[in-house]
Amino acid sequence: MRILIIGAAGFIGQRLTKTLLHPAKEDGSQYENKITGLISFDKVITTPPFQDNRLKIEAGDFCDYDTMRRLLDPMPDIIFHLAAIVSGEAEKDFDLGMKVNLHAVSQILELCKASAKKPIFVFASTCAVFGGDMPDIISDETAPTPQSSYGTQKAIAELLINDYSRRGFVDGRSLRLPTIVVRPGKPNAATSSFASSIIREPLNGVVAKCPVERDTRIYIHSPQKVVQNLVHSSTIPASLFGKNRIVTLPGITVSVDEILTALELLAGKKTVSLVEWAPDPFIQSIVMTWPTEFSTERASSLGFSRDESITQIIKSYIKEEIV
Amino acid sequence: MRILIIGAAGFIGQRLTKTLLHPAKEDGSQYENKITGLISFDKVITTPPFQDNRLKIEAGDFCDYDTMRRLLDPMPDIIFHLAAIVSGEAEKDFDLGMKVNLHAVSQILELCKASAKKPIFVFASTCAVFGGDMPDIISDETAPTPQSSYGTQKAIAELLINDYSRRGFVDGRSLRLPTIVVRPGKPNAATSSFASSIIREPLNGVVAKCPVERDTRIYIHSPQKVVQNLVHSSTIPASLFGKNRIVTLPGITVSVDEILTALELLAGKKTVSLVEWAPDPFIQSIVMTWPTEFSTERASSLGFSRDESITQIIKSYIKEEIV
Numbered sequence: 238m239r240i241l242i243i244g245a246a247g248f249i250g251q252r253l254t255k256t257l258l259h260p261a262k263e264d265g266s267q268y269e270n271k272i273t274g275l276i277s278f279d280k281v282i283t284t285p286p287f288q289d290n291r292l293k294i295e296a297g298d299f300c301d302y303d304t305m306r307r308l309l310d311p312m313p314d315i316i317f318h319l320a321a322i323v324s325g326e327a328e329k330d331f332d333l334g335m336k337v338n339l340h341a342v343s344q345i346l347e348l349c350k351a352s353a354k355k356p357i358f359v360f361a362s363t364c365a366v367f368g369g370d371m372p373d374i375i376s377d378e379t380a381p382t383p384q385s386s387y388g389t390q391k392a393i394a395e396l397l398i399n400d401y402s403r404r405g406f407v408d409g410r411s412l413r414l415p416t417i418v419v420r421p422g423k424p425n426a427a428t429s430s431f432a433s434s435i436i437r438e439p440l441n442g443v444v445a446k447c448p449v450e451r452d453t454r455i456y457i458h459s460p461q462k463v464v465q466n467l468v469h470s471s472t473i474p475a476s477l478f479g480k481n482r483i484v485t486l487p488g489i490t491v492s493v494d495e496i497l498t499a500l501e502l503l504a505g506k507k508t509v510s511l512v513e514w515a516p517d518p519f520i521q522s523i524v525m526t527w528p529t530e531f532s533t534e535r536a537s538s539l540g541f542s543r544d545e546s547i548t549q550i551i552k553s554y555i556k557e558e559i560v
Numbered sequence: 561m562r563i564l565i566i567g568a569a570g571f572i573g574q575r576l577t578k579t580l581l582h583p584a585k586e587d588g589s590q591y592e593n594k595i596t597g598l599i600s601f602d603k604v605i606t607t608p609p610f611q612d613n614r615l616k617i618e619a620g621d622f623c624d625y626d627t628m629r630r631l632l633d634p635m636p637d638i639i640f641h642l643a644a645i646v647s648g649e650a651e652k653d654f655d656l657g658m659k660v661n662l663h664a665v666s667q668i669l670e671l672c673k674a675s676a677k678k679p680i681f682v683f684a685s686t687c688a689v690f691g692g693d694m695p696d697i698i699s700d701e702t703a704p705t706p707q708s709s710y711g712t713q714k715a716i717a718e719l720l721i722n723d724y725s726r727r728g729f730v731d732g733r734s735l736r737l738p739t740i741v742v743r744p745g746k747p748n749a750a751t752s753s754f755a756s757s758i759i760r761e762p763l764n765g766v767v768a769k770c771p772v773e774r775d776t777r778i779y780i781h782s783p784q785k786v787v788q789n790l791v792h793s794s795t796i797p798a799s800l801f802g803k804n805r806i807v808t809l810p811g812i813t814v815s816v817d818e819i820l821t822a823l824e825l826l827a828g829k830k831t832v833s834l835v836e837w838a839p840d841p842f843i844q845s846i847v848m849t850w851p852t853e854f855s856t857e858r859a860s861s862l863g864f865s866r867d868e869s870i871t872q873i874i875k876s877y878i879k880e881e882i883v
Contacts, residue, residue, distance in 0.1 A: 331727065369803035372701055378694075380703045381719070382804055389723040393716050396704070400712040404654065480692035481705055 239274040241313040243299050243345075244320025246279035248421055249361075252464045253317060258289050264461070267468050278308060279320070300341040305348055312354040315471050318342065319361045325426050327387040338390035346397055350406035357471050358398065360411040364456060364485065366392040367528045376532040377485055384526065395483045402475070402482050410470045410478070415458040415488030416527075418496075419554040428523050432457065435493065436500055436551055439511035440559050448517035451494040454529040458488045458543075459550040466541050473539055487533035487543040499548040503555065562597040564636040566622050566668075567643025569602035571744055572684075575787045576640060581612050587784070590791050601631060602643070623664040628671055635677040638794050641665065642684045648749055650710040661713035669720055673729035680794050681721065683734040687779060687808065689715040690851045699855040700808060707849065718806045725798070725805050733793045733801070738781040738811030739850075741819075742877040751846050755780065758816070759823055759874055762834035763882050771840035774817040777852045781811045781866075782873045789864050796862055810856035810866040822871040826878065 240257060244250050254277050256264050275292050277283075282296045297304045299320055309316075320337070321327075327334025342360070349356060367375055368384030381392040398409035420433040431448055432455055438445035458466075466486050478484075501509040533541075544550050563580060567573050577600050579587050600606075600617045607617065620627045622643055632639075643660070644650075650657025665683070672679060690698055691707030704715040721732035743756040754771055755778055761768035781789075789809050801807075824832040856864075867873050 378703050380701050383719070383723070384726070384803060386723055386727070389719050393719050396706070396712050396716050396719075400706070400709055403707070404709070480707060 238268060238271045238315070239276075239311070239313045240268070240272060240315045240317070241276045241278060241308060242317045242319065243278050244318065244361075245277035245294075246281050246283040247319060249417070249460060249463055249467075250277070250279065250317075250319050251283060251285065252460055253319070253467055254285060254292070255287065256464050256468060258292060259287060264465055264468075267472055276308065276313070300336055300344070302344060305341075305345060309345070309348050309352065312349070312352045312356055315357045315359065316345070316349075317359045317361075317467060317471075318345065321361070321391075322387070323427060324365060324385055324387040325428070327390065328385055331386055334386050334390055338387065339393055342394045343397060346401045346407055350401065355405065355407055358407045358409045359467055359471050360394060360398055360409060361467070362391045362395050362411045362413045362483070363388065364413050364415050364488075364528060364531075366395070366413060368526055371528055374530045374532050375485070375528050377481065377483060377535050399482050403480070408475050409482045410473070411483045412466060412470055413483065413485040414463060415456045415486060417460055417463060418455075418457040418550060419558075420460070421554075421558055428520055429455070431520070432496075435496060435512050436554065437558075439500065439508045440504060440555060442511070444511050444513055446513050446515040447493065448515055448520040449493060449524050450516070450521065451497075452492055453521070453524055454490050454492045455524070455527065456488040456490050456529050456531060457547075457550070458486055459553060461553055462486075462542065462544050469540060469542075477539060484536050484539060484541065485531055485533055487536045487541055488531070489544050489547065490529045490531075491547045496547055496551075499546070499551055502548065503551055561591060561594045561638070562599075562634070562636045563591070563595060563638045563640070564599045564601060564631060565640045565642065566601050567641065567684075568600035568617075569604050569606040570642060572740070572783060572786055572790075573600070573602065573640075573642050574606060574608065575783055576642070576790055577608060577615070578610065579787050579791060581615060582610060587788055587791075590795055599631065599636070623659055623667070625667060628664075628668060632668070632671050632675065635672070635675045635679055638680045638682065639668070639672075640682045640684075640790060640794075641668065644684070644714075645710070646750060647688060647708055647710040648751070650713065651708055654709055657709050657713055661710065662716055665717045666720060669724045669730055673724065678728065678730055681730045681732045682790055682794050683717060683721055683732060684790070685714045685718050685734045685736045685806070686711065687736050687738050687811075687851060687854075689718070689736060691849055694851055697853045697855050698808070698851050700804065700806060700858050722805050726803070731798050732805045733796070734806045735789060735793055736806065736808040737786060738779045738809060740783055740786060741778075741780040741873060742881075743783070744877075744881055751843055752778070754843070755819075758819060758835050759877065760881075762823065762831045763827060763878060765834070767834050767836055769836050769838040770816065771838055771843040772816060772847050773839070773844065774820075775815055776844070776847055777813050777815045778847070778850065779811040779813050779852050779854065780870075780873070781809055782876060784876060785809075785865065785867050792863060792865075800862060807859045807862060807864065808854055808856055810859045810864055811854070812867050812870070813852045813854075814870045819870055819874075822869070822874055825871065826874055 365388040366381035383389040395411040402409040688711040689704035718734040725732040
């Protein structure tokens with residue numbers, strides 16, 4: 238079995254690479270011994286902290302037709318597509334977002350269509366396909382109403398993947414990812430950055446500014462759970478998806494207050510006191526438009542799983558990154 | 561005021577051209593005296609049955625970049641986009657459908673984005689964005705689940721138009737059209753062809769075959785009502801659409817039995833006896849997947865209107881085409 242990961246240098250991509258080749262006990266061993274080759278592809282080369290001669294690390298531009306034609310010949314059995322221009326950047330540079338988030342995906346689908354072998358295509362989509370005027374509870378039957386170009390481009394890619402799958406050109410699965418908490422590394426420019434910062438920075442002895450109110454709720458998924466669900470999605474028989482390959486992953490909804498309570502329980506009062514309140518009405522107003530209540534029975538019936546609790550998420554982060 | 565109609569040679573396009581320049585009394589006079597120029601554009605030249613020196617009829621390929629750049633320079637005030645590869649053809653020729661129904665629309669949006677003047681862009685979409693597993697009643701909040709490449713391409717174009725409008729690149733309005741009854745002319749290869757045939761053929765003294773059961777229900781709009789609503793959509797202030805430029809037009813849902821009862825009332829038993837029953841399980845199975853129950857409060861609140869009754873629709877057809 239041959240696997241290709243596009244966008245493999247990001248923290249999800251790196252984690253996915255490791256989980257596929259050398260899974261931790263709790264992540265299960267779906268493909269470990271079946272994989273004969275794994276191409277880890279991104280703009281830059283990132284060397285993993287392990288040796289494996291099945292792993293080939295390549296760098297290039299996945300928007301480039303010839304590069305992709307070469308990468309998909311021979312066609313892999315499974316493609317994980319994680320590469321994207323993120324929300325803020327796609328809003329700032331519309332053409333770049335369209336090129337990377339839409340046209341490049343469309344190009345990969347065309348290459349799959351032209352191939353005799355039809356790969357499983359796992360696409361990292363986003364809950365940001367929702368926004369604006371929404372029903373109180375969102376399900377897989379709710380119309381996407383993206384309020385960003387990023388969300389629009391992802392919603393369009395989902396529709397393309399559905400139709401290419403219906404016609405047998407590819408065997409697609411689009412997963413709508415919740416906000417990922419705890420992201421390792423540094424704070425970034427994403428509006429959701431605070432959700433990881435208020436956990437990560439205090440645990441590293443650093444002050445974190447919280448721009449939103451204590452009762453602000455967010456819909457989250459841990460990095461470990463995202464990777465488990467990405468791998469799981471590729472094992473589901475196509476027929477179980479019915480006529481729709483799009484699934485909103487089952488996150489958990491937590492308030493900032495619940496996050497800080499869990500953090501205090503695990504790391505003490507002194508750690509939590511490193512969170513400073515710095516209300517930012519602009520960020521608050523954006524975060525308030527994010528959907529937080531999802532009905533995810535369909536995802537559960539397909540075998541996708543959610544994190545146990547925010548406490549468990551923070552505990553795992555401490556175990557992996559701090560200790 | 562300058563208007564461009566793309567796909568002007570079809571029966572809706574011809575009717576729209578006439579209604580804009582020389583409206584019948586019941587169609588209202590939205591633009592009649594404001595229009596200084598109207599370009600009627602299609603693959604072929606169709607000469608209208610009236611003279612008007614504001615009207616310019618042009619033929620060409622609207623997928624061609626240079627043709628469109630020329631047509632949109634200077635940029636019209638309003639563009640009506642009616643041209644499409646229909647359902648059956650887009651299913652048979654995937655690449656052609658993608659080119660005409662998606663890439664050509666995307667190209668027009670890009671040309672609007674590049675222009676200093678942002679036109680009103682009225683897009684003829686379709687209720688065929690729905691299919692497969694659907695809730696009992698469909699509203700503008702229901703996720704499109706197209707079961708055809710045609711429906712997929714239209715749903716994607718709607719999302720693009722929403723985002724281009726949100727960003728101020730164009731002032732778009734996407735109308736989801738019900739099945740149009742009574743289409744003038746000959747039966748065609750469309751699965752919905754019977755809905756017009758069972759009215760039109762008997763009124764012309766010709767036998768019509770009905771492939772579906774008497775209790776089969778369809779969601780319909782008359783040609784007159786479609787044109788009224790297309791024109792109306794271009795007069796609505798953008799702000800009234802809120803964050804969503806997509807509207808399902810308010811059709812009426814009628815059964816085959818109700819159609820034939822109305823036909824008998826207007827044209828007599830002998831006329832209706834020209835309808836022969838020729839059950840076609842394949843057509844029946846497709847028609848059964850079409851949604852028939854829509855909640856269209858939003859369309860009504862935006863001032864769109866529905867036909868009065870199937871009796872009125874048939875009466876208008878008789879008045880226009882038979883007498």
